[in-house]
Amino acid sequence: MTIKVLNLTHCKAHGFEAILLKNSELAITVIPQLGAKVTSIVSLKHNREWLAHDKQITLKITKSNDFSEHDSGGWDECFPGISSQLYEHIPNKTYFSHDHGELWCQAWKITNTHISDEEIILSLQAEVFDSTFTFIRTFTLKKHSKRLLVDYYVKNNTTHNLPFVWSAHPIFAIKPEMRILINNKHMEFKVDEGLSRFYNVNSAFINWSECSTKVPPLNKVMPYNSSFASKIFSKHLNTGTHKDQSIIVKLVDDKAQQSCGFEFSSTNISHLGLWFNYNGWSANEQLPPFVLGIEPCIGSNDSLHKAMASEEEGLIKGNAHKSWHMSFFVN
Template sequence: MAGSEENVVIRAGQCALTLMPALGGKISSLRVGNEELLQSPLKPYEPRTRTMAFSDGDASGWDECLPSVAECDVQTEAGLAHVPDHGDLWRVPWQVLNASDDSATLRANCFSLPLQLTRSAILTEVASSWRLQLLYSLTNLGAYNVPWAWSAHPLFAVSAGDRIVLPKDVHSLNVEGSAGNRLGTSDTAQSSPLTVKWPVTSSNHGSEIDLSLAASPDSGIGDKLFAGAVTPLSEGWCSIERPQIGLRVTIRFEPSLTPYLGLWLCYGGWPEGPGPKQICVAPEPTTAPVDSLAKTGHRTKAWSRQLSPGETYTWPMELQIDRIEQEKLNSLHESHK
């Protein structure tokens, strides 16, 4: 099967995943029975342009951000490259290389930099769990060294009281941005990132905040955080526990290959302006602990990766969905303390 016009659906038991090759290879739906696990569209699905803001689109589901999350200008051996908001790939059609009942492989090319991403997905069922295995392969199609940064962008729907669980050795997170500066602001003059404690921290006004608990949709919260930048991650995973629907979603990744985890907490705080808002949590395995490919790290170290001409880089990622009862959740919380 080849092409990029028709949606692709893969299934395993009661779990179904829908991909939209024509709209950036988006995973538009991930369902278990009648439960949709991803953020629903804020606007109708429509073709994207190379310059539109991410907030001008549907801002839903699961996209891939490459070669940057934030819009930026990057100096390369071939001159200055402009990378648009949330990167290139959510804007362009993807080619379906193959698809079956339980698997699909799609491919797309960036336009700001000569990069090609291939993503393979296999969905399986084991007992009362489902596993989505993803394999990414990135190739430099150009004749010069190319900088890049990748971030997964899965927007998972949540309800107030749902819980985010991180590995026990994560005690602090860097703040990339916080709506209304509720967590404070970074010292941009010193290029010093703002760090907050996890899971319980203090707001900019001194009140206590449990970052691990999803807030109400009218709270106006929109925080982008990063794990792994202060203390390297020894374990690569993040869970979202949803007791109201009896499911736990766990993202797993290999920290030696994608060493950071972005965490987007949005409970009505984005997009800015009138209209529907995101109510979601996005655990985002990534190659950099910042959103901009142009941003430097400590002592001007570049966070970006480099691919030489013809070079290919591969990495895995996995999503597991478990049915779980409240008693088991309580036992898990005790084991993570």
């Protein structure tokens, strides 16, 4: 009897119709109706769930587009901005972009499901601002692979050059003492208010190699109830001596000898964001979670306006498209 290694099945998750992609190493659950949210990534070899899920929050279809009702963990996509603000870049039109963008608060359309003896492909599509943008994310899972390939395609359906910020928004389940490894030790991050206050840092940027000298070190997950919360963005990754680099950022559990992370090229993904929340911040009246966000992104800020002010936003020309890709891996 032949055991099928690759499976793409329709199932239920959190009370919603979901899609499960599975090979011998990974099981990934996606809910199209909830912004194509990835609610689960399980490393089958270790039976380990890598994504966080806040049990205080019940996933539901939002009526107010309030992200705090949806912020249970998992992996969302943020576009065309992360913070809420007006989008005024189309002549004679103004749209309001909600907190964490326009993708999480709508149902996505399944545009392609393909399964062969060698790979599974799942493509989902969303429209933004009355089809100003068409946003497509494609997952490819190959037989016996420990990597989920992620491809993005965004079409500008207007004649105008349009700016954007994009961020993958995966929230990871963590434990104290886990490490955050980045293959570029010289990567510099913009110091935000949370980081400045916690460490009494007065500089505008901090080098990742310096983070190991802090007390407690920033490149190691802090103890529970550390009350630390900070969102930091790297400097542009594709400048100077670091052009065309392969960026690897990894979350490591040394005790279990397990890890997961992302690999991407600085050629098409320009920044890296890190969201530390060690019981330090809550968007609602619930207890603050203990989680980590590792967020490959295009743009240097949650705010599109601020990213544009520093000339570090993404741009799609009129009637053109932009593509980028990355991979998520487990070990």
